[in-house]
Amino acid sequence: MLLLVPGDVLRPRRPDEHFAAEAEAARAVGAGVAVIDHDALTGGGSAEAAVARVPAGSDAVYRGWMLRASQYAALAAALAGRDVTLRTGAGAYRQAHELPGWYAAAVPHTPPTVWTAGDSAADFAAACASLGDGPAVLRDYTKSMKHYWHEAAYIPSVSDPDAAWKVASRFRELRDDEFTGGFVLRRFEPLTGAEARTWWIGGECRLITAHPDTPADLPPAGLDPGFLTPVITSLGLPFITADLARHSDGRWRLVEIGDGQVSDRPSSTPPADLISALAG
Structure with a gap:
């Protein structure tokens, strides 16, 4: 696996500080790490220039700042030109990232x-x-x-x-x-307590964490997101997150699905936990 992360604005050959710990964790398990120029990708620059430091011929996962679907498509195309394949294709990214792409599958469990x-x-x-x-x-x-x-x-x-x-x-x-x-x-539904973030890779829940907005509010030990497995399986998306919150009647409800590549990791979750799940 090659982990792609945004480069630091002042030191473009180094990972952005926000993703540096994940980059270090990836290297620790023998994965490659490459930086991309996020500003070039989102600020009207060239997608080809944005990926100029990415080595050719790799299976890649992006962990970085949110991208518009069109920007992600440009990133995927530029990487393909370097024989680098993102695990999440442009169509899959849009489906996970934009609510209309996943809502129909989730109707029984979401408002x-x-x-x-x-x-x-x-x-x-x-x-x-x-x-x-x-x-x-x-x-x-x-x-x-x-x-x-x-x-x-x-x-x-x-x-x-x-x-x-x-x-x-x-x-x-x-x-x-x-x-x-x-x-x-x-x-609107009456929800109680903090949200929990579940991380799904290849249709399997591999990690349950706090929500990044409330990193100290860890999910209850008994939280079982298995009720979402048919939904996630039907979507067929390679790497996504599903945020859950408890309804006042006790049910867990799906608040949102997102592409896992641009979903923030809460500070209470060690970076190695997420990287190990991705590299496994």
């Missing part, structure tokens, strides 16, 4: 959800109407603004179009150029 294509007010109003009455949580295809909960995430009632659009407008303003796909409305 009812509707979305728009684009950011028009008319389409947003239609989405609100299709969800019905009651509260909802707003995001786009890849991200919420949950740290701006009352102004850009939580909608008290989707049947109040003016108030709902005020939240959506603030969300759109905050996401700015990072806004992806369209508005996503998820029916």
Whole structure:
């Protein structure tokens, strides 16, 4: 396995500090490590230049900052030109990274959800109407603004179009150029406690960790994510995360699926744990 990580901005031949420990753990188990130029990839530069330091002929896994699906596709194509194959292809990355790609498979275990294509007010109003009455949580295809909960995430009632659009407008303003796909409305469910992050490789849950936002809140010892195995298997994705939270009625609910390559590892999980799962 070749681990690809972003290079440090000031010392581009070295891994970015955020991923340096994972790079060290990869070397410790005999895996290769190469750095890519994240700024070249995302800032309008050349994808070929971004991968100039990657050796040819390898099976590669990316561990780095979030990429748009189009940027990831450019990365995959540039690597293919160097005879390097990402385990997660461009189509699989988009499917895991963007909610519409995985939602249908997860319907029994996740809140009812509707979305728009684009950011028009008319389409947003239609989405609100299709969800019905009651509260909802707003995001786009890849991200919420949950740290701006009352102004850009939580909608008290989707049947109040003016108030709902005020939240959506603030969300759109905050996401700015990072806004992806369209508005996503998820029916609000009462969840308790911290989220847990589960890591799935080849359809198997290989690691259960805290969520990176709450690294000290470790998952309960009895958490069994096996109820998600049929969902994950049906998706056929090579490396993903699934974030879980407990409903007030005691059930574990799926909050989100994400591509594992760009899912943050909580500080409470040793980097060797994740790298060993990937290299195994």
